[in-house]
Amino acid sequence: QVQFVESGGGLVQPRGSLRLSCVASGRSISASGMGWFRQAPGKEREFVATISWSGGTTYYTDSVKGRFIISRVNAKNTVYLQMNSLKPEDSAAYFCNRATTIQPSGVRGMDYWGKGTLVTVSP
DSSP states (O other): OOEEEEEOOEEEOTTOOEEEEEEEESSOOTTSOEEEEEEOTTSOOEEEEEEOTTSOOEEEOGGGTTTEEEEEEGGGTEEEEEEOSOOGGGOEEEEEEEBSOSSSTTOOBSSOOOOOEEEEEOO
């Protein structure tokens, strides 16, 4: 099993930016596809973005395309999510996990979930 610690969330105004980090421990993630997911209050956890093991292929849910960028540094066992032009509907707890697939359809987390990091977008 891999453990994840997400950080970088906070309160930001609409059109602002945040950079989330996810540090993995327990084993290397360098050979794994990774994903960011989010869960808003009262809603199910949903896919946000995935990235291949090499970083060469990425996918995004339609609502964040052109605004969010997923990246990784395998030497640091870390995955990032740069979030720009934030909207109130982006408010949620954000989680990372090893991805069952990097394809958006049906992607799930492979390991136990971390505590996440809360993003609140509000004036």
